[in-house]
Amino acid sequence: MDFSVAEVRQILLAADALEREDPLRRAKRLAKRRVALLFYEASTRTRTSFELAAKALGADTTLVSSLSSSIEKGESLKDTGITLQALGAECIILRSPYSGAPYLLAQATGLPVLNAGDGMAEHPSQALLDLRTILQLLGIRASAISEKCLRGITLTICGDVLHSRVARSNALLLPRLGARVILCGPEQLLPKTAERMGPGITIERDFDAALRQSKIVMMLRIQAERLAGLSIDLDDYRRRYQANAGRIAACAPKAPILHPGPIIRGMEITSEVADGPQSAIARQVANGVPIRMALVARALKGGKR
């Protein structure tokens, strides 16, 4: 998350403008420009919304995924990037299971690279669409984005923080706008060092206590694919960290509930909560396209990642 506060404001303002714009005019902005989506991990929301965003601006898109390409034959990220460049890609949207991969690809190709999630490290476009969702819920305009615009707002991020790039990007972004971020989860999924990642971040192991302090709640799933030998007592986990109707009614009856997806119903969140009146999950997904339109447009203007 290496955007300045001013850049964040510009991106969210651009998202507003592009969302409002006449679709036919909008489709001329990047007419026939070439955008490659390079996905080394499964993705529904991020891939579809990046693709729809690029197409809404008129760009030609091509999807290269690990199961249908030379990646399977052992081609390196660098060589795949150079190949896409030779085919005319002007921007690459990368999803990688490896932290830091976007830096490598940008260095290898010299192209603008949009990070669609890298390993456990970052998911910047998700954090930006989460921010847009939060601002909408709080009634704050994008033009008001500043170092202080979220002052007094506490947000709890609960779950598998250790393996979550969404948690990292949000925990690094929101405090820069004045918010306080509480991280919540068991030691195994939330090491104490997480607190020292940046300013404005605290750890609270008691989910109820965290909820009582929070204006907004973000739930995370347990990333079974990254547990690497960790064993979690799931019954105990549900008892302590599940967002269920009783707990939410008792501790955070008004707080919007966010979740970057995919949700595992009955695990970190129950259907009553995911589908209930406080759920902002569908709104988050809807915000994906305008944010990603702004990011793709910005990348192809020659701005930095």
Added chain:
Amino acid sequence: MDPASGLDAKRDVLLSEGKIAAIENPGQIRAAEAEIFDAKGLVVAPGLIDIHVHLREPGQGYKETIATGTAAAAAGGFTSVCAMPNTVPVNDAPETTRWMQAPERGASARVFPISAATRGSMGEALTDYAALKKAGAVAVTDDGKPILGDDIMLEALRAAAALDLPVIQHAEDTRLTGGCSMNAGVLAFRLGLRGMSVEAESSLVERDLDLLKRVKHGHLHVAHLSTKKALDAVRAARRAGLHVTCEVTPHHFALTEDRIGLYDTNAKMNPPLRAESDRAAMIEGLLDGTLDAIATDHAPHAAHEKEQEFDRAPNGITGLETALGLAISILHVRHKMPLPRVLALLSSRPAQALGLNRGILAPGVPGDVVVFDPAEKWVFQAEGSRSKSKNTPFDGWELQGRVRLTASEGRVVFRS
């Protein structure tokens, strides 16, 4: 300047027939046929000794060969290098050990092989230490695949002790470091990388020291220490009378994990760069004498191997050409360690640690000499490296102390 004897004076040195023929007061040596090298203003010292290098031969000549690796050694002032056994095949047999020392390899420095401690470095069955020693092995180790089993480690220490060989251990409990690519801590957390804990190193050192207590005349050498906790364990064990020696790399006293920046794979090695408190402890251990040697862990890798995602890139950096400059710049200039002590860490003391009959300036010993300018500042350029690989975090660093001439067994192998 001969740190072993304490000599620090103006002398003429005559090399002849591969040996040091004479060391005399200026003007005393008569040798009309001799080629003269004017070392005015320079330091003449025993050729440097690096007891931990990876020369990649046999089997991985695309990374380095014995010829290119020892050419880099010569450029760095080293005349002896101890080659680790993680070659392809693993150097676990006398034929391989001998092959590495054969004249056909075209070495510019003396290669002392360190052979595998277990067959295939699989940690299961000991290799034939007597045969390996006879073939030229100076120690045994499984280096990057540390010996985890208590029984087999004890067996190795005993078998080696009977032959007066040290067992070298890369101290890492690999059961605790699966999938890890840097030091554990807040930086690893922020970068989304899995971290190796300090305990993964210190616990294995402590285990090995416990085993060493049970072995009469046993000698454990701990490779590339990187944590204060493990260093403290070695310090205490030595005070208790155990025969344990240890080394540190230049990068572990020069750099911290911050050097990784945005996933720079030239700052990825094992053990990983650590926190500042650990780096400071390495300096302390060098100053108080606990650390016996500076060893580079020279680990060349091809560019395409390092140009990968951080988790996928192999561990290791080159180090032979920057070691002397880093040692002088950091230990002598910044921390005021007298120059002879710096040189001892790069020659006589590592020689003692592994029982090599090198690292001294005296008539009759092999003609291994380095001549360097201790005051000259220069900029290291990876591109100009003699090594086949350029994977170094020190590209573009200004260093003090530049090698001007290296002679290995009487032969000039480098001159600048």
